[in-house]
Amino acid sequence: MLRVALIGCGAIGSSVIELLKGDAGLAVVAVVTPAEGVAAAQAALQKLAPGVQVCTGVPESGVDLVVETAGHAAIEEHVLPALRRGTPCVVASVGALSAPGLAEKLEIAAITGGTQVQLIAGAIGAIDALAAARIGGLDSVRYTGRKPPRAWKGTPAEQGRDLDALTAECVIFEGSAREAAALYPKNANVAATVSLAGLGLDRTLVRLIADPTVAENVHTVEAEGAFGSFELSMRNKPLAANPKTSALTVYSAVRALRNRAAALAI
Numbered sequence: 001m002l003r004v005a006l007i008g009c010g011a012i013g014s015s016v017i018e019l020l021k022g023d024a025g026l027a028v029v030a031v032v033t034p035a036e037g038v039a040a041a042q043a044a045l046q047k048l049a050p051g052v053q054v055c056t057g058v059p060e061s062g063v064d065l066v067v068e069t070a071g072h073a074a075i076e077e078h079v080l081p082a083l084r085r086g087t088p089c090v091v092a093s094v095g096a097l098s099a100p101g102l103a104e105k106l107e108i109a110a111i112t113g114g115t116q117v118q119l120i121a122g123a124i125g126a127i128d129a130l131a132a133a134r135i136g137g138l139d140s141v142r143y144t145g146r147k148p149p150r151a152w153k154g155t156p157a158e159q160g161r162d163l164d165a166l167t168a169e170c171v172i173f174e175g176s177a178r179e180a181a182a183l184y185p186k187n188a189n190v191a192a193t194v195s196l197a198g199l200g201l202d203r204t205l206v207r208l209i210a211d212p213t214v215a216e217n218v219h220t221v222e223a224e225g226a227f228g229s230f231e232l233s234m235r236n237k238p239l240a241a242n243p244k245t246s247a248l249t250v251y252s253a254v255r256a257l258r259n260r261a262a263a264l265a266i
């Protein structure tokens with residue numbers, strides 16, 4: 001049985017706990033939250049997962065695997081120290097790697113600890129195809145993220161526009177994956193993932209769109225290279241607890257964890 005520490009117990013984290021209840025190979029033993037969130041997390045977990053320890057840092061012993069579902073800041077704060085101690089980490093906030101030097105820090109921390117950090121595919125598919133295609137050489141990769149206006153609340157998309165008043169699609173960002181991930185830390189992790197699997201943070205073209213005509217989070221990837229080309233379009237249902245986040249992200253995290261425990265992984 002692998003003992004899992006979960007960093008962040010919001011929309012993704014609480015759904016991960018729910019799905020792992022009674023799992024044969026994995027047990028969530030600790031949940032890491034900010035200090036001000038400890039009491040609320042304890043109350044929420046009393047029903048959901050009694051016996052799970054709520055703490056403000058990843059426990060230094062009794063944990064075999066860490067999964068981060070908290071946000072960009074949690075990588076420096078919790079993932080790097082866990083890796084240095086030798087605990088493997090699974091990361092959802094892939095956009096954090098847009099910060100200068102953070103990808104290198106993660107690699108060095110994992111090497112120091114003799115372990116591995118895994119970036120999950122999260123809300124997007126075809127990451128395997130893209131990463132394989134990169135080996136033959138890629139010419140262009142474009143990513144478009146289209147979400148309902150409410151998913152862009154509390155982001156720079158609100159500057160100079162009333163999201164509630166939109167009647168047609170509105171391009172709120174065009175630029176590199178690096179800029180997108182830094183400006184939209186809760187909405188453009190997929191942009192970073194696509195870029196890290198493909199042409200990199202600076203050569204991946206990203207468009208973000210607020211669209212009042214869609215109810216789902218629609219992600220499109222268009223890639224061309226020596227392998228040929230593909231176009232992927234996904235219409236992801238958002239989580240009820242957080243309209244910014246697709247439910248598929250939860251399933252992707254659970255898949256990554258289960259693969260760690262499985263004798264046969266796919």
Ligand SMILES: NC(=O)C1=CN([C@@H]2O[C@H](COP(=O)(O)OP(=O)(O)OC[C@H]3O[C@@H](n4cnc5c(N)ncnc54)[C@H](OP(=O)(O)O)[C@@H]3O)[C@@H](O)[C@H]2O)C=CC1
Pocket residue numbers: 007008009010011012013032033034036037069070071072073074077078092093094120121122123124185186189190193241242244245246249
């Ligand atoms: N790879 C992908 O495809 C996707 C990745 N994501 C990433 O996952 C993250 C979480 O998403 P979601 O669950 O929907 O977000 P929520 O806001 O619902 O939950 C995040 C939780 O993490 C807690 N938290 C924040 N900072 C820290 C920290 N430093 N240490 C521990 N806990 C922390 C928050 O506590 P509090 O509320 O008290 O701040 C909150 O409970 C997103 O911010 C994004 O970076 C999201 C969607 C897709």
Ligand SMILES: O=C([O-])CC(=O)C(=O)O
Pocket residue numbers: 123185186187188189190191217236244245246247249
């Ligand atoms: O969950 C999604 O649809 C994508 C998302 O928020 C992100 O890329 O950060």
